[in-house]
Amino acid sequence: MTTLFDPLDAGDLHLANRIAMAPLTRNRAPDAVPRDITATYYTQRASAGLLITEATAISHQGQGYADVPGLYGTEQLDGWKRVTSAVHAAGGKIVTQLWHVGRISHNDLQPEGGAPVAPSAVQAKSKTYLIDRTTGQGSFVPTSAPRALDAGELPGIVHAYAAAARNAVETAGFDGVEIHGANGYLLDQFLKTGANQRTDDYGGSIENRARLMLEVTRAVADAVGPGRVGIRLSPVTPANDIVDDDPQPLFDYLARQLAPLGLAYxxxxxxxxxGPRDVEGRPFDYAAFKAAYRNAGGKGAWMVNNGYDAATAQEAVASGRADMVAFGRAFISTPDLVERLRRGADFNAWDSKTFYGGGEKGYTDYPTLAEI
Known part of the structure; x- marks a missing residue:
């Protein structure tokens, strides 16, 4: 029987176990630069089969929250290099999540105070996180009204994804990258009808709405090799005011298009x-989604996420329903999560007040079993 603790090859990623640390925004990178404390944070959790970093902006335009890291400046890449070197020294594997937030941003975070960009000029009923530089206090504020991207700008965004991927692997030393195609951010905004009201080649039909995500994925795969690339998808999440009129055929189509690309996962x-695994009014057949991918020849590892505990994660892997399971908030509070899953030990309780912003408290000070 396959267990969470068996090794796994996901494309070119050779993983010690089937437990992933999900990407978790922590807002502890002033000036978009990862600090030494970031290296400590990830190294503490390096026993995961795969560490997926917090979402990391591919460009200044792609930034949507205060003090999130980037992949487009020399200091940022130097900061990430310290992180990857420390994780590798601890025996871990780490990929970074490539992020463009699209409309989930604020004028204060954009180049020259400009409007955030989106597929269409539709403001999200959502919030972002800003920090008052006078007081140092963070708070959630409504997102700003976006402007619609011109079709002529889209090749530049595709290029920015590919450049960020090369920076991540060739300069910062990451083992690979994960494309953030979920949670109501830019690629998800183009994909779904609730945010995409375009009438050009990037709007309307399923094929058109999926176009940008597929162009980005192919460009990133070409930049660093498909075996070092994963993609994150969220068919029915309402996060960041996102919705699609009919997600099943949309994602089944996307699965069939992703299948031949040779992605890692x-x-x-x-x-x-x-939140809840069943979203009211948004039914979705995840088994059919996976089958569409496999039947079209997709061989990447299938990673599942959201609300898994030790028992349900083990069942998902043992049954073959998933190849890997990603844990989010449990990894915030429990750096030795892999060992606790192995022993059947309780996790540390997390402090949600320290999730966003701050320093060591609630970030690098959670104890391991050996320290309790």
Missing amino acids: IHVIEGATG
Whole structure:
């Protein structure tokens, strides 16, 4: 019987176990630069088969929250190099999540105070996180009204994804990258009808709405090799005011298009991100979604995420329903999560007040079993 602790080859990623640390925004990178404390944080959790970093902006335009890291400046890449070197020294594997937030941003975070960009000029009923530089206090504020991207701007965004991927692997030393195609951010906005009202080649039909995500995925795969690339998808999450009129055929189509690309893994958020696995009014057949991918020849590892515990994660892997399971908030509070899963030990309780912003408290000070 396959267990969570068996090794796994996911494309070119040779993983010690089937437990992934999900990407978790922590807002502890002033000026978009990862600090030494970031290296400590990830190294503490390096026993995961795969560490997926917090979402990391591919460009200044792609930034949507205060103090999130980037992949487009020399200091940022130097900061990430310290992180990857420390994780590798501890025997871990780490990929970074490539992020463009699209409309989930604020004028204060954009180049020259400009409007965030989106497939269409439709403001999200959502919030972002800003930090008052006078007081140092963070708070959630409504997102700003976006402007619609011109079709002529889209090749530049595709190029920015590919450049960020090369920076991540060739300069910062990551083992690979994960494309953030979920949670109501830019690629998900183009994909879904609730945010995409375009009438050109990037709007309307399923094929058109999926176009940008597929162009980005192919460009990133070409940049660093498909075996070093994963993609994160969230078929029915309401996160960041996102919705699609009919997600099943949309995602089944997407699965069939992703299948021949040779990606390392597909990372699926089942249900509402960080919430219920069944979203009222949004039924979705995840088994059919996976089958569409496999039947079209997709061989990437199938990673599942959202609300898994030790028992349900083991069942998912043992049954073959998933190849890997990603854990989010449990990894925030429990750096030795792999060992606790192995022993059947309780996890540490997390402090949600320290999730976003701050320093060591609630970040690098959670104890391991050996320290309790």
